[in-house]
Amino acid sequence: MKNIYRTGVAALLAVTALGAQAQSSVTLFGLVDMSVGSNKAPGGLRQTGVDNGKMTTSYFGMRGSEDLGGGLSAVFRLEGFLQADTGASGRFAGDTLFSRTASVGLSSKSWGTLTLGRNTTPLFISTVSFNPFGDSYGYAPSTRHYFTSGTVTGDSAWNNSALYTSPEFGGFRFGVIGAAAATKSTGAGSSNGSNWGANVGYAGGPLSAALVYQSVKKDETRPVPAAVQNDTRTWQLNGAYDFTVAKAFAQYGEVKNTTTDNRYRISELGARVPVGAGAVLAAWGRVAPKTGPDRNTVSLGYDYNLSRRTDIYAVAMRDKLDNLSAGSSYSVGVRHRF
Numbered sequence: 074m075k076n077i078y079r080t081g082v083a084a085l086l087a088v089t090a091l092g093a094q095a096q097s098s099v100t101l102f103g104l105v106d107m108s109v110g111s112n113k114a115p116g117g118l119r120q121t122g123v124d125n126g127k128m129t130t131s132y133f134g135m136r137g138s139e140d141l142g143g144g145l146s147a148v149f150r151l152e153g154f155l156q157a158d159t160g161a162s163g164r165f166a167g168d169t170l171f172s173r174t175a176s177v178g179l180s181s182k183s184w185g186t187l188t189l190g191r192n193t194t195p196l197f198i199s200t201v202s203f204n205p206f207g208d209s210y211g212y213a214p215s216t217r218h219y220f221t222s223g224t225v226t227g228d229s230a231w232n233n234s235a236l237y238t239s240p241e242f243g244g245f246r247f248g249v250i251g252a253a254a255a256t257k258s259t260g261a262g263s264s265n266g267s268n269w270g271a272n273v274g275y276a277g278g279p280l281s282a283a284l285v286y287q288s289v290k291k292d293e294t295r296p297v298p299a300a301v302q303n304d305t306r307t308w309q310l311n312g313a314y315d316f317t318v319a320k321a322f323a324q325y326g327e328v329k330n331t332t333t334d335n336r337y338r339i340s341e342l343g344a345r346v347p348v349g350a351g352a353v354l355a356a357w358g359r360v361a362p363k364t365g366p367d368r369n370t371v372s373l374g375y376d377y378n379l380s381r382r383t384d385i386y387a388v389a390m391r392d393k394l395d396n397l398s399a400g401s402s403y404s405v406g407v408r409h410r411f
Contacts, residue, residue, distance in 0.1 A: 096140040101411075103133035105157050108386075108406025112211075115368075116397030125158040127211035127404045128376075128386055132173050138180070148186065149177040174230060185239040192236035195248050195272035196307060197229040199283045203311035203322050205345040205354040206372060211404065212388050214358025214370040215324050215341040219307075222360055222368065224328045224337045226302040227289035231268055244277035254291055266290025266304070279315040284308075303332035309339075319346040322356070336363040351377035351384070366395030382410045 106129045111121040125131055134152030141147055152173035154164045162170055171191065178188030197208075197220070206213035210221060219225045231252035238248040252268040270287030286308045309326030322343040329336045343356035353375050360368040374388030385407050392400035 097137070099135060099137035101133075101135055103131075103155075104129055104408060104410045105131045105155070106406060106408045107131075107157055108404040110402065110404030110406070112402040113400050115392055115394035115400040117400065123158055124211070124404065124406075125156050127406055128209045128388070128408060129207065130164060130210060131155040131157045134173065141179075144181050144183055146180045147177070148180045148188065150174045150188075172228075172230070176236070178236075182240060185237060187235065187237050189235050191230050191232050192234045192250060193230045194227070194250060194287060195270050195285045196225070196287045196309060199272060199274070199285045199309060199311050200324070203281075203283065203313050203324050204341055204358075205320070205322055205343040205352075205356055206374075206388075211402065212372045212374065212390050214343075214356050214372060215339065217370065217392075218339050218341075218358055218360045218368065219309075219326070219328070224305075224330075224339065224360065224362075225289070225307055226305045226330075227268060227287075227291070231291070234268070244275050245273065246275075247271070247273040250287075252291055279317075281313045283311045285311075303330050305330050305332075319344050335365070337361070348375070349377070350379075351375060354388070366397075368392070368394045384408050 106126045108124050108127045109122070110124055110127065111119055112124070113119040132152055132154050134150065136150045137148070139147045151171050152175070153162055153171045154168065154173055155162060156164070162168070163172060174191060174193060176188040176190035176192050178186060180186040200215050200219050201208035201213070204213050204215050206216070208216060210216055220229060231250065234250055234252035236248065236250045239246050248271065250270045254267045268287070268289050268291045270285065272283060272285035274283035275281065288306050289302070290304045305328055307326060307328045309324065311324050313320060313322045322341070322345075324339070324341040326339045327336060328339065338361045339359070341356060341358035343354075346353040354373070356372050358370045370390065370392045372388060372390040374386055376384055376386045378384045385405075387403075387405045389403040390401065392402070394400070
């Protein structure tokens, strides 16, 4: 009788554990990208060596969810950048531990997802989603032109923000994001307003498209702590079509710097062509400011999948800024996802 009782208790505990496991989950994930190559910025000096994150900035993270019942779940994400060449955290000196994402919220298949904390902006998501090089700060022309060429102000993610993403409606989704104004007491610089953005997208069959707008007024700590940033307004239109033999990408956007009264027109055309176990990647991008020199960037590469999680790549880029000697870069590297 005692044995039957013990067996029943053990079975009950096992079922309870399985139920708890089904209701709550936590996943550790990340990516490490390292390469060997040479880089020369327009008008700059050439540097050759081992580089971190040329195709994707290395990162690690944790995400989790808990089933609250009735189709509602609690969700969280903590993601930090990693400099794999030195072992340092962050993208640069002074970057915070979870500068990629740090958020918690509620999610429902019927009502969408709302998260609070540090959220990635819709502008960054649309920029990296509609070019063949994705989120490559090293080689994606549009990613470089929007986020490293002095056009858009504000980071790729916003502190003190709320992000809402809708469920899918016949292939359509929309989202809104807002970030509260910083205050001097937070150590984030002077407060001169708040940030907000909105986006709408469509994905159905081979066609996908997105339109996004954002306004930035909030002082941030990137790229230089305590630096006061300009105010900008940005809109961007994106499209992609998968012809099976190749996927074509197109982007056009405008950034208005309301502080300096300058305006930037940013364009990109690109393609991803499957070849063997990988793909040929090609993209051309241009920044045409109202005042100042034009910038034209061309990137070409091949990305080969060794497995579902590991790929190797070889990429080259020419980066020309009027009135300066042309920049050029090349990299041969490996990415591993876990």
